[in-house]
Amino acid sequence: xxxxxxxxxxxxxxxxxxxxxxxxxxxxxxxxxxxxxxxxxxxxxxxxxxxxxxxxxxxxxxxxxxxxxxxxxxxxxxxxxxxxxxxxxxxxxxxxxxxxxxxxxxxxxxxxxxxxxxxxxxxxxxxxxxxxxxxxxxxxxxxxxxxxxxxxxxxxxxxxxxxxxxxxxxxxxxxxxxxxxxxxxxxxxxxxxxxxxxxxxxxxxxxxxxxxxxxxxxxxxxxxxxxxxxxxxxxxxxxxxxxxxxxxxxxxxxxxxxxxxxxxxxxxxxxxxxxxxxxxxxxxxxxxxxxxxxxxxxxxxxxxxxxxxxxxxxxxxxxxxxxxxxxxxxxxxxxxxxxxxxxxxxxxxxxxxxxxxxxxxxxxxxxxxxxxxxxxxxxxxxxxxxxxxxxxxxxxxxxxxxxxxxxxxxxxxxxxxxxxxxxxxxxxxxxxxxxxxxxxxxxxxxxxxxxxxx
Amino acid sequence: xxxxxxxxxxxxxxxxxxxxxxxxxxxxxxxxxxxxxxxxxxxxxxxxxxxxxxxxxxxxxxxxxxxxxxxxxxxxxxxxxxxxxxxxxxxxxxxxxxxxxxxxxxxxxxxxxxxxxxxxxxxxxxxxxxxxxxxxxxxxxxxxxxxxxxxxxxxxxxxxxxxxxxxxxxxxxxxxxxxxxxxxxxxxxxxxxxxxxxxxxxxxxxxxxxxxxxxxxxxxxxxxxxxxxxxxxxxxxxxxxxxxxxxxxxxxxxxxxxxxxxxxxxxxxxxxxxxxxxxxxxxxxxxxxxxxxxxxxxxxxxxxxxxxxxxxxxxxxxxxxxxxxxxxxxxxxxxxxxxxxxxxxxxxxxxxxxxxxxxxxxxxxxxxxxxxxxxxxxxxxxxxxxxxxxxxxxxxxxxxxxxxxxxxxxxxxxxxxxxxxxxxxxxxxxxxxxxxxxxxxxxxxxxxxxxxxx
Numbered sequence: 001x002x003x004x005x006x007x008x009x010x011x012x013x014x015x016x017x018x019x020x021x022x023x024x025x026x027x028x029x030x031x032x033x034x035x036x037x038x039x040x041x042x043x044x045x046x047x048x049x050x051x052x053x054x055x056x057x058x059x060x061x062x063x064x065x066x067x068x069x070x071x072x073x074x075x076x077x078x079x080x081x082x083x084x085x086x087x088x089x090x091x092x093x094x095x096x097x098x099x100x101x102x103x104x105x106x107x108x109x110x111x112x113x114x115x116x117x118x119x120x121x122x123x124x125x126x127x128x129x130x131x132x133x134x135x136x137x138x139x140x141x142x143x144x145x146x147x148x149x150x151x152x153x154x155x156x157x158x159x160x161x162x163x164x165x166x167x168x169x170x171x172x173x174x175x176x177x178x179x180x181x182x183x184x185x186x187x188x189x190x191x192x193x194x195x196x197x198x199x200x201x202x203x204x205x206x207x208x209x210x211x212x213x214x215x216x217x218x219x220x221x222x223x224x225x226x227x228x229x230x231x232x233x234x235x236x237x238x239x240x241x242x243x244x245x246x247x248x249x250x251x252x253x254x255x256x257x258x259x260x261x262x263x264x265x266x267x268x269x270x271x272x273x274x275x276x277x278x279x280x281x282x283x284x285x286x287x288x289x290x291x292x293x294x295x296x297x298x299x300x301x302x303x304x305x306x307x308x309x310x311x312x313x314x315x316x317x318x319x320x321x322x323x324x325x326x327x328x329x330x331x332x333x334x335x336x337x338x339x340x341x342x343x344x345x346x347x348x349x350x351x352x353x354x355x356x357x358x359x360x361x362x363x364x365x366x367x368x369x370x371x372x373x374x375x376x377x378x379x380x381x382x383x384x385x386x387x388x389x390x391x392x393x394x395x396x397x398x399x400x401x402x403x404x405x406x407x408x409x410x411x412x413x414x415x416x417x418x419x420x421x422x423x424x425x426x427x428x429x430x431x432x433x434x435x436x437x438x439x440x441x442x443x444x445x446x447x448x449x450x451x452x453x454x
Numbered sequence: 455x456x457x458x459x460x461x462x463x464x465x466x467x468x469x470x471x472x473x474x475x476x477x478x479x480x481x482x483x484x485x486x487x488x489x490x491x492x493x494x495x496x497x498x499x500x501x502x503x504x505x506x507x508x509x510x511x512x513x514x515x516x517x518x519x520x521x522x523x524x525x526x527x528x529x530x531x532x533x534x535x536x537x538x539x540x541x542x543x544x545x546x547x548x549x550x551x552x553x554x555x556x557x558x559x560x561x562x563x564x565x566x567x568x569x570x571x572x573x574x575x576x577x578x579x580x581x582x583x584x585x586x587x588x589x590x591x592x593x594x595x596x597x598x599x600x601x602x603x604x605x606x607x608x609x610x611x612x613x614x615x616x617x618x619x620x621x622x623x624x625x626x627x628x629x630x631x632x633x634x635x636x637x638x639x640x641x642x643x644x645x646x647x648x649x650x651x652x653x654x655x656x657x658x659x660x661x662x663x664x665x666x667x668x669x670x671x672x673x674x675x676x677x678x679x680x681x682x683x684x685x686x687x688x689x690x691x692x693x694x695x696x697x698x699x700x701x702x703x704x705x706x707x708x709x710x711x712x713x714x715x716x717x718x719x720x721x722x723x724x725x726x727x728x729x730x731x732x733x734x735x736x737x738x739x740x741x742x743x744x745x746x747x748x749x750x751x752x753x754x755x756x757x758x759x760x761x762x763x764x765x766x767x768x769x770x771x772x773x774x775x776x777x778x779x780x781x782x783x784x785x786x787x788x789x790x791x792x793x794x795x796x797x798x799x800x801x802x803x804x805x806x807x808x809x810x811x812x813x814x815x816x817x818x819x820x821x822x823x824x825x826x827x828x829x830x831x832x833x834x835x836x837x838x839x840x841x842x843x844x845x846x847x848x849x850x851x852x853x854x855x856x857x858x859x860x861x862x863x864x865x866x867x868x869x870x871x872x873x874x875x876x877x878x879x880x881x882x883x884x885x886x887x888x889x890x891x892x893x894x895x896x897x898x899x900x901x902x903x904x905x906x907x908x
Contacts, residue, residue, distance in 0.1 A: 030638070079566050086574045141562060142656070
């Protein structure tokens with residue numbers, strides 16, 4: 001092994017699977033999409049496999065991008081923070097990462113909920129910061145239109161800063177509990193945030209003490225220019241979507257290169273591209289499974305998913321023809337990086353619309369790999385050892401079987417190669433990811449901002 | 455027993471106790487205020503005692519009403535929805551009631567989180583609707599001042615209506631899961647909310663199906679005129695604070711009398727006043743315990759707590775003198791009913807400021823009862839059998855011991871008298887409370903509002 005560090009692994013809990021037609025697959029649990037015991041089973045499987053964390057994506061709307069979208073797509077899911085809190089009670093070591101948007105929430109609530117989850121789980125909470133780009137979501141929060149890309153990221157920057165300051169409002173050791181002296185807390189270690197910004201005015205402090213991890217781990221997924229800056233400045237884990245080694249290496253180098261500007265080290269941020277693995281005991285079995293998934297995709301769903309990913313309606317065009325002329329990336333108000341990636345893929349391999357949606361419907365823009373456990377391990381190892389990834393976010397096509405296969409077949413192979421842990425290193429997510437516990441903003445600066453009498 | 459119905463019981467989980475100096479009490483667990491296992495122990499004790507539910511109050515700020523408030527008062531707590539979700543995994547039958555404000559939240563989030571908790575818990579979720587009246591909270595959400603009383607309630611009315619409609623967006627049976635027919639959901643049973651109101655515009659539907667209870671149970675605590683109307687129209691449980699049988703009867707009669715106006719039955723709403731019980735194996739032991747709690751209250755804390763409850767600063771006045779001249783109740787922008795209650799109590803019993811805070815510091819305005827298990831049971835029975843209460847929200851002065859005493863000593867006495875259940879009647883909170891599962895707004899009206907193609 002050429003690297004001292006171990007590979008990090010996240011398990012993407014999209015129920016009943018990451019493939020768009022996963023619920024139709026004969027071995028997937030389509031009835032269990034709102035059944036907590038299903039999620040518990042998946043989380044326990046990830047913990048058995050020594051995964052760093054389980055990860056929940058989220059959205060604040062149903063998306064009806066084509067007439068049958070509500071019939072053919074799984075549009076219901078449990079809410080991340082409630083679900084992860086329940087899983088905190090049912091697991092012991094696996095990290096609990098949830099998506100919460102900065103566009104439709106308030107920093108006080110978000111800081112407090114993740115702090116609370118961090119206490120409940122004994123230091124295993126992680127927040128995936130997203131900015132919500134769909135109009136459907138805007139319509140559920142009193143708005144006619146989605147917020148523009150640059151404004152969303154401007155708000156996100158300020159939001160994350162406020163949340164971090166709120167997490168620091170109570171210094172470690174602020175709770176004294178001195179019954180005799182009638183001193184429950186040490187007020188010299190409690191600090192108001194007093195934030196007055198463009199987007200937020202937050203007095204603070206939180207009504208919860210500093211979380212066990214200091215700060216829950218902050219995750220980011222944006223790959224656009226403002227997304228990269230936000231990540232380089234504030235993220236500790238990045239989830240990304242890259243198809244080729246070269247693209248992933250270029251992104252890896254770019255992001256790691258930006259860290260110094262913010263006084264951060266190379267190891268302060270883990271880059272974990274998404275991987276969609278189709279695992280067979282033989283190559284033939286994997287190939288058959290892949291073909292089976294592709295044929296399960298209804299045409300309308302496939303075209304719609306592709307349209308949604310690029311923010312352009314493809315339904316009027318022949319499904320066995322090429323992509324039509326698309327707008328320039330600068331005109332896209334959705335996920336710019338995803339748009340570019342799909343367009344490049346279609347151009348490179350000269351794919352029809354059908355071929356393109358079959359290629360991306362499972363991985364939804366992420367890297368699809370298939371084969372035997374050894375072949376899967378090879379493909380992960382290649383990226384890991386060539387400065388393309390610090391680890392991977394594993395997106396099983398269907399659940400629970402897809403994750404069980406990974407844990408039972410691929411994890412042992414990674415362990416044999418010395419690439420992956422055989423036991424958790426620590427109790428907190430931060431310890432397992434090899435991330436330092438952050439210093440306290442106020443304690444470090446010895447700021448004269450202790451709370452004064454009201 | 456003169457009533458067919460059984461008494462309902464809630465356990466108020468204020469950690470480490472409802473008494474303001476509970477954390478100083480030698481038998482309270484002051485170190486565990488942010489320790490999840492403490493809450494779990496309390497919830498499991500409540501479940502052992504066959505309580506209908508555990509209940510979490512909440513606030514979105516620390517409150518610094520006097521110079522030592524951050525030192526002497528417990529200002530940290532876990533966030534209700536994360537905490538209750540963890541407890542859902544660790545309990546099986548007890549209901550899980552959490553406070554969430556309509557002033558600093560969005561209906562979509564609130565509907566979704568409680569729906570999610572309802573799924574995770576198998577139908578045990580309840581939402582306590584509050585409107586947040588303090589300036590401290592306003593300062594954490596971009597505002598200079600708290601919202602005025604009437605506006606808060608106007609917003610709350612609309613908020614609750616939207617949440618209920620969102621819960622109905624997916625009819626029961628909307629999820630089909632037909633793999634062969636490629637039909638995951640039946641879109642004729644999915645309805646957009648399309649709410650366009652003064653406070654909210656929400657398209658809906660939720661991205662979660664109708665909760666197991668249809669609607670999680672809705673709880674209300676306001677006792678002002680708009681609070682009573684909101685409760686009569688929308689609440690299924692009311693928590694109230696009354697000192698005397700007469701006051702409680704008057705309120706009970708008033709609220710039950712308003713139900714018909716909204717097409718509701720007498721049994722559709724359970725009135726559960728708060729009760730602060732100090733239990734001794736002998737009357738003498740109870741009396742000593744009561745005195746012990748009173749002497750634990752630091753003067754500054756006592757005066758401040760009283761000032762906060764009435765929204766008027768008493769710190770300049772002699773602690774062993776009477777209450778000064780107070781503003782009229784109409785001028786109060788806090789909890790009007792609580793103000794009136796405390797003022798009436800001081801006038802009636804001619805109490806000094808110290809005597810008054812000692813009287814209310816534990817119960818914080820709720821009814822304090824003390825004595826042997828038989829005497830406690832007598833006092834509960836009196837209210838229950840005389841149209842003053844359908845049940846009680848039990849507020850143990852300290853935890854876990856105060857609740858353990860109630861469960862081990864008072865509950866068996868209530869059961870002997872046939873006043874309280876010996877086993878849970880159902881699996882959902884609604885079943886245990888004897889509340890009907892609500893009809894679906896859309897299904898009932900057969901509204902032509904099924905979602906159309908976007």
